[in-house]
Amino acid sequence: GAGVSQSPSNKVTEKGKDVELRCDPISGHTALYWYRQSLGQGLEFLIYFQGNSAPDKSGLPSDRFSAERTGGSVSTLTIQRTQQEDSAVYLCASSNRDLFRGYTFGSGTRLTVV
Amino acid sequence: AQSVTQLDSQVPVFEEAPVELRCNYSSSVSVYLFWYVQYPNQGLQLLLKYLSGSTLVKGINGFEAEFNKSQTSFHLRKPSVHISDTAEYFCAVSDTGANNLFFGTGTRLTVIP
Numbered sequence: 001g002a003g004v005s006q007s008p009s010n011k012v013t014e015k016g017k018d019v020e021l022r023c024d025p026i027s028g029h030t031a032l033y034w035y036r037q038s039l040g041q042g043l044e045f046l047i048y049f050q051g052n053s054a055p056d057k058s059g060l061p062s063d064r065f066s067a068e069r070t071g072g073s074v075s076t077l078t079i080q081r082t083q084q085e086d087s088a089v090y091l092c093a094s095s096n097r098d099l100f101r102g103y104t105f106g107s108g109t110r111l112t113v114v
Numbered sequence: 115a116q117s118v119t120q121l122d123s124q125v126p127v128f129e130e131a132p133v134e135l136r137c138n139y140s141s142s143v144s145v146y147l148f149w150y151v152q153y154p155n156q157g158l159q160l161l162l163k164y165l166s167g168s169t170l171v172k173g174i175n176g177f178e179a180e181f182n183k184s185q186t187s188f189h190l191r192k193p194s195v196h197i198s199d200t201a202e203y204f205c206a207v208s209d210t211g212a213n214n215l216f217f218g219t220g221t222r223l224t225v226i227p
Contacts, residue, residue, distance in 0.1 A: 042219040100213045102148050107157040
């Protein structure tokens with residue numbers, strides 16, 4: 001697509017439920033990144049994909065967080081047994097590894113755990 | 115690994131006044147430099163980037179930044195700000211040949227009428 005698409009744009013979930021956040025990167029972008037931004041805070045790196053593999057998942061805060069990418073395209077970030085501290089905006093970005101010119105970000109998913 | 119320092123977490127400035135948002139990075143190796151802007155309740159948008167060539171880079175909305183290799187800085191400037199410039203600004207750097215960005219903690223610019 002023309003840009004990075006994230007869905008849903010907003011998600012309200014009850015504590016303890018699982019959620020899935022989706023990212024559809026720019027067509028042809030081989031690298032995909034997930035970040036988390038808590039209210040009024042900077043960007044917290046979560047995980048980086050190159051193709052379908054994740055060479056750097058060092059930012060995932062706990063084993064409740066996981067992510068996968070299939071077909072070198074769409075990625076899903078899954079949070080199990082959500083907690084209130086998981087409330088944040090989750091941002092996805094993609095880039096062209098062979099011609100790196102920075103990231104293109106999606107508009108984010110605002111997750112609220114109640 | 116790179117690190118990026120944005121010393122000013124908040125910058126209030128009156129409308130039509132000039133502004134400079136500071137950014138310093140750690141490594142002196144060859145780098146790419148970026149400024150992103152985040153308007154309220156939106157994702158990050160690329161404002162400008164330095165890849166090579168002229169050290170003075172012009173971006174959208176009248177912003178510009180100057181790459182200073184000796185001072186490892188990439189400060190963002192605008193000669194006259196508007197209310198609509200109120201946003202969070204993030205500086206980012208990557209080593210050339212790498213494909214990941216290191217972000218600063220952001221500077222919240224508030225333009226006062």
